[in-house]
Amino acid sequence: MRGPVPDSDPSLDQLQRYAPTVVEPDDFDQFWRDTLAAAATPQVLVEVRPEPTDLRLVDSWDVTFAGFGGDPVRAWYTRPAGVRTPLPAVVEYAGYGRGRGLPHERLTWPVAGYAHLLMDNRGQAGQYGSGDTPDRHGAPGGPWPATWGILDPRDYHYRRLITDAVRAVDAARALPGVDPSRVAVAGNSQGGGLALAVSGLVGDLAALMTTAPFLCDVQRAIGSTDASPYGEIARYLAVHREAEEAVRRTLSYVDGVSFARRATAPAHFGIGLRDDVCPPSTGFAAYNQYGAATGRPLPPEREMHVYPFNGHEGGEAVHVRRQLRWLGAVLGRD
Known part of the structure; x- marks a missing residue:
């Protein structure tokens, strides 16, 4: 189900100054330090084996790495064929309900x-794309x-998925x-x-590229659109009314604004102003506070590209x- 175009969002001029106070739990940093420490293993790579693709200009490998809880997480590793020198890498994460698919898709x-390393989304494949990493x-x-384990931050699906994403790096x-x-x-x-997380x-990190980011300014988002995935959280609360406090607490541990405030890498954002899936204000909330909690005198290099007449597809x-x-410019490549 798709919600209405978010005409309740501020004007572009207001969006460029929109920096809401996103309440963080007191143990936010400790929670993530402990989570990532528990996932660390001496050998992150479990298996790397060549994958035949019938493509002559690239080589691909089927990768398994140790993610949250040491769970095996699948990924595709692809690079230009015949290049022997070490290359800069882009670690890419797929959208909601998608898996890594087949190696020639991206x-x-x-x-x-x-x-290029494309991470599979544990447990999510099947809505829009295929994958083969279970969430155990x-x-x-x-x-x-979006609601798996949502009553406790330690059980929440996105604790596992964000940990997998860090381990993918x-x-x-x-x-x-x-x-x-x-x-x-x-x-x-x-x-x-x-x-963003x-x-x-x-x-x-050398750089961040994020478009229409999910999980930003979450407390506002679940009340401003009926579109999935936020609408799934709202529909859960429509039945489990007594769970609202616990759900909001869990979401406070995965809000992209909190992660953005701690970021230091150069960043490239993109947002469609008619996005009814991830309302534009939520992405601006992260962009406008990017690097704010690092203590540095100047914020990290960042830029925003806005597409006034596009929705969740953005600038494609x-x-x-x-x-x-x-x-290419950030990494010093021609």
């Missing part, structure tokens, strides 16, 4: 000359991924042919929210071209 970054941790909550850095000092993260929608948890190919040019 070729923009390897064709542009980057090493069940807990009370609703029937949709570790995996990329351990792969042959990757320059570990030049790793960027990227994603759209849920993938953009995961990339990683930018706040990994202090030495036009925006990807802008990402390509921006990332």
Whole structure:
């Protein structure tokens, strides 16, 4: 079900100044330090094996790495064929309800000359794309991924998925042919929210590219659109009215604004002003506070691209071209 165009959002001029106070739990930083420490393993890569694709210009590998709880998480690693020198890498996260699909489905970054790692979304594949990483941790909550384990932050699906996303960066850095000092993260929608979370948890990223990020200014978002995934949380609360306090507490541990405030990498954002899935104000909330909690005298380099007549699709190919040019400049490539 799609909600109305979010005409309750502020004007663009107001959006450019929109910086709401997102309440953080007192143990936010400790929660994530403990979570990531528990997931750390001496050997992040479990298996890396060549994957035949019938594509002559790129080589691909089927990767399994250790994610949350040591669980095996699948990914595709693809890079230009015949290139022997270490390359900068783009770690990409897929949208809600999607998996990693097949290795030839996403070729923009390897064709542009980057090493590319595409992470599978545990337990989510089947709505819009295929994948093969199960989510082995069940807990009370609703029937949709956005509500799995939502009554307790320790059980929440996004605690696991964000941890997987951080571990994907570790995996990329351990792969042959990757320059570990030049790793960027990227994603759209849920993938953009995961990339934003990683930018706040990994202090030495080369760059962040996030478009229409999910899980930002969440407390406002669940009350401003009926579209999924936020609408799934609202529909859960429409039945489980007594769970609102617990749900809001859980969501406070995964809000992208909190992660954005801690980020230090150069950042490239994109937002469609007619987005009824991830309301524009929620993405601006993260952008306008990006790097604010780092204590640095100047905020990280960042830029925002706005598409006034587009929705959740944003700028599509036009925006990807802008990402390509921006990332090349940030990483010092021609």
